Amino acid sequence: xxxxxxxxxxxxxxxxxxxxxxxSFLKFVEKVNERGKGIVxxxxxxxxxxxxxxxxxxxxxxxxxxxxxxxxGLYLELAPxxxxxxxxxxxxxxxxxxxxxxxxxxxYAEKANAHLLAxxxxxxxxxxxxxxEPAKTDNGGIDWSALTIxxxxxYRDFLEALGATVIVQxxxxxxxxxxxxxVNANAYTVFGYKxxxxxxxxxxxxxxxxxxxxxxxxxxxxxWESLSPEAQKILTDVALEHELESATANAEATVTQGQQxxxxxxxxxxxxxxxxxxxxxxxxxxxxxxxxxxxxxxxxALRALFQ
Amino acid sequence: xxxLFPFAVMVSLVLCLMGLGLPxxxxxxxxxxxxxxxxxxxxVGVAQMIANFSDAVATYALTPLPLFLVMGSxxxxxxxxxxxIRALDLCIGGLRARxxxxxxxxxxxxxxxxxxxxxxxxxxxxxxxxxxLKRGYKPRMAFGPVLGAGSLAVIIPPSTLAVLLGxxxxxxxxxxxxxxxxxxxxxxxxxxxxxxxxxxxxPESAPQYATERPARGAALKAVAVNIVPMGVIVFLVVGTIIxxxxxxxxxxxxxxxxxxxxxxxxxxxxxxVLWEALDDAMKVTGMTxxxxxxxxxxxxxxxFSGASAGFINTIVGFDPGPYTFLLLMILVIIIxxxxxxxxxxxxxTLPIFLPIAMHFQFDLVxxxxxxxxxxxxxxxSPPFGLLLFIMLGVAPKGTSLSTVALAAAPYIACxxxxxxxxxxxxxxxxxxPGLL
Amino acid sequence: xxLVFALSGRLSHALAQCAKLVLGAIILVVISDVVLRNLGxxxxxxxxxxxxxxxxxxxxxxxxxxxxxxxxxxxEFFRQPLxxxxxxxxERAVYIACIGLCLYLCWHASLLLxxxxxxxxxxxxxxxMPKWAVFLPVALSxxxxxxxxxxxxxGKDSLYDLDPLExxxx
Ligand code: NA
Ligand code: NA
Numbered sequence: 001x002x003x004x005x006x007x008x009x010x011x012x013x014x015x016x017x018x019x020x021x022x023x024s025f026l027k028f029v030e031k032v033n034e035r036g037k038g039i040v041x042x043x044x045x046x047x048x049x050x051x052x053x054x055x056x057x058x059x060x061x062x063x064x065x066x067x068x069x070x071x072x073g074l075y076l077e078l079a080p081x082x083x084x085x086x087x088x089x090x091x092x093x094x095x096x097x098x099x100x101x102x103x104x105x106x107x108y109a110e111k112a113n114a115h116l117l118a119x120x121x122x123x124x125x126x127x128x129x130x131x132x133e134p135a136k137t138d139n140g141g142i143d144w145s146a147l148t149i150x151x152x153x154x155y156r157d158f159l160e161a162l163g164a165t166v167i168v169q170x171x172x173x174x175x176x177x178x179x180x181x182x183v184n185a186n187a188y189t190v191f192g193y194k195x196x197x198x199x200x201x202x203x204x205x206x207x208x209x210x211x212x213x214x215x216x217x218x219x220x221x222x223x224w225e226s227l228s229p230e231a232q233k234i235l236t237d238v239a240l241e242h243e244l245e246s247a248t249a250n251a252e253a254t255v256t257q258g259q260q261x262x263x264x265x266x267x268x269x270x271x272x273x274x275x276x277x278x279x280x281x282x283x284x285x286x287x288x289x290x291x292x293x294x295x296x297x298x299x300x301a302l303r304a305l306f307q
Numbered sequence: 308x309x310x311l312f313p314f315a316v317m318v319s320l321v322l323c324l325m326g327l328g329l330p331x332x333x334x335x336x337x338x339x340x341x342x343x344x345x346x347x348x349x350x351v352g353v354a355q356m357i358a359n360f361s362d363a364v365a366t367y368a369l370t371p372l373p374l375f376l377v378m379g380s381x382x383x384x385x386x387x388x389x390x391x392i393r394a395l396d397l398c399i400g401g402l403r404a405r406x407x408x409x410x411x412x413x414x415x416x417x418x419x420x421x422x423x424x425x426x427x428x429x430x431x432x433x434x435x436x437x438x439x440l441k442r443g444y445k446p447r448m449a450f451g452p453v454l455g456a457g458s459l460a461v462i463i464p465p466s467t468l469a470v471l472l473g474x475x476x477x478x479x480x481x482x483x484x485x486x487x488x489x490x491x492x493x494x495x496x497x498x499x500x501x502x503x504x505x506x507x508x509x510p511e512s513a514p515q516y517a518t519e520r521p522a523r524g525a526a527l528k529a530v531a532v533n534i535v536p537m538g539v540i541v542f543l544v545v546g547t548i549i550x551x552x553x554x555x556x557x558x559x560x561x562x563x564x565x566x567x568x569x570x571x572x573x574x575x576x577x578x579x580v581l582w583e584a585l586d587d588a589m590k591v592t593g594m595t596x597x598x599x600x601x602x603x604x605x606x607x608x609x610x611f612s613g614a615s616a617g618f619i620n621t622i623v624g625f626d627p628g629p630y631t632f633l634l635l636m637i638l639v640i641i642i643x644x645x646x647x648x649x650x651x652x653x654x655x656t657l658p659i660f661l662p663i664a665m666h667f668q669f670d671l672v673x674x675x676x677x678x679x680x681x682x683x684x685x686x687x688s689p690p691f692g693l694l695l696f697i698m699l700g701v702a703p704k705g706t707s708l709s710t711v712a713l714a715a716a717p718y719i720a721c722x723x724x725x726x727x728x729x730x731x732x733x734x735x736x737x738x739x740p741g742l743l
Numbered sequence: 744x745x746l747v748f749a750l751s752g753r754l755s756h757a758l759a760q761c762a763k764l765v766l767g768a769i770i771l772v773v774i775s776d777v778v779l780r781n782l783g784x785x786x787x788x789x790x791x792x793x794x795x796x797x798x799x800x801x802x803x804x805x806x807x808x809x810x811x812x813x814x815x816x817x818x819e820f821f822r823q824p825l826x827x828x829x830x831x832x833x834e835r836a837v838y839i840a841c842i843g844l845c846l847y848l849c850w851h852a853s854l855l856l857x858x859x860x861x862x863x864x865x866x867x868x869x870x871x872m873p874k875w876a877v878f879l880p881v882a883l884s885x886x887x888x889x890x891x892x893x894x895x896x897x898g899k900d901s902l903y904d905l906d907p908l909e910x911x912x913x
Contacts, residue, residue, distance in 0.1 A: 052362035153867035326821035560773035585763035593805030
């Protein structure tokens, strides 16, 4: 029986429930509900069928939904600084220690009316996968201009900066695009790549990976403030635990799933040392440049703590 | 049972408002607003609904719809379509209900070039229904084949719905697409048999009209002039897809260009024809997309309130064996399909059905194809059936929903029979994917 | 009032014509894209997102004109068995409901529109789409539709009164 003052929080996640990202979030919810009996409970209302992923940041901001499990990259228009989660060269725990987390939390509270709980599933980055063997250049790099890459809004500017043609599409449309040659490359994580069937077309993976996955668990700020200190503590503690556990789990799954695709005939093309350094520098620079264009206010401070 | 209240409110409200004569899209808007105030955030929810419109309809997968409408309308309005029908008429000779067969055959061909049932029905409906009614076909012989042929589009590859299902359910999309080929052909044959039986029972439903026996030369000439050029279009649409040159959207655009090219070649091109074709496409697109925007929010409120999950959980809560479960899932989709669009149904049912399917170790390609066929039924089941609305959109004004729905009913029965066959003989679905 | 309806009719018609141009433009853009790609040239990266927003405009711009020409699909299963007097009352209730709905949704869309203009918000697809451009067709269409429904309410026309001339067309 629920105590009279038990708080129930409505939550949505950004992938369909059977997807690994949603499954990870449901583990977090399970733990909160276990420890929060009589104090705080999370009621998961569903995924994209309840609020479309690109609208979840807004739904959290206006209080329609109390809690969301959504990548920062899907609502950059609210909080452009959210790119630091993917652009960072530091681990989540480093950022929590050096005060970076505090700063970005303050920005999210201000701009997205959001209280950040955790940066989850942060064990891996994004790769460019190509249909044909990418043409090499003399300096060990790749001729990006030959590629038409399917992209998410998050890494659009970076891939453009490389000189590739970039097309932004949602995951549901990538299969047909690859099959029909609308794109001849695709950028995504190794984690979950095969489950979309894209590996059938993209026989090459370009290493190294760039960025870090930027999935956040966060809450409507006002709702957060209305919680008892007891409830806040449970959520914070479980979020910290899940942040670490999910990163490890994601990193492990990335290795297994990557190896599986290699065993099935995917070839890894590794950039030469200088080319790789240049690639990663451009990745970070594209993010910082775009953040700076959108709102320069906090960029210096963020650079100091996240870069 | 706290899901029962939102379920009852939402379903009965939208049904009542529709039944009282509120245009479908507006009935959904009204129900959405009531649902949002009762269960989901009130006025904040309404603002969110408006913000969601761009996610509902600004979707590349929907692009073939207006393009195929333009293409079909250009055919029809320029007189090219009439020529094709005349030529087929000359060739097929004394076969009863020949136009129904023509629709079915053409529909199967267009299904092989279109992934969208909506576009298929819009095109075939606009092209053939007025002609058939003019020739004295009873509604069931005119609307039925178009709706049946239209729903083939999601089974015969390519199919956008199959791609969506595959990626949402993490089923191998390629295998799922190919799995639809044999069942799609089977379904076409069953539909043909259905038309044959219908004319056997009621010969007057598709009146024979006097056709002068043409000289062989005349028939050949008619084919050469009117049907062979259509092959160019079929190549532009089917061929470019098979050769991997174009997406369904692009092949639709190429099809439009091809028809325009033909019009120029036949000196039938007039700016007014193009403008009228765009007018036709604009009307059906505006009508359909408004309903899609409205029904998307309906499904979201439904999902948030727990109505859909509660309903499904109750149905599947009686833990019987795998096949009973499969039948229950089919039943759930059929009932949801009466009120909802396919994409929303998928989003709502898959998270609950997939774990069950994995629990029973169903072959996911087989299972996915069965789901796909069942989702397809929702296209033509009243009161909310997108294809029924498209049909109403292109049919003569005054055509009633029940007329169109009744015409579709025997085709739904065929689909159900096919589902049964696939459950009994999984090879029907799994033979081709097994060759991959 | 007649002048208002004449004006809103003109404007609705103009919006519908815009929707047709949008559809035509989508066809052109998609064809150019596929041709460029198969000639080995750089495809138009913006074409897909442009086509998507085109669909949004194609969904909303025709709304008021479809109200005027009775192009929004309706069903009548509860309406049909009613006696004529009740049907007439119901008809007016339907118009009032539609006017209310349109005004209410227009009001909400306008709030979002004003907010979008004020904050300069945008959506990130292949290009950044300003949000005001997303809400503008919605707000405008609901406003004009409200006027068009008022035209029915004031008895200039009946939604259920089908024009026999229209029966020949699509
Ligand atoms: Na198809
Ligand atoms: Na239905």
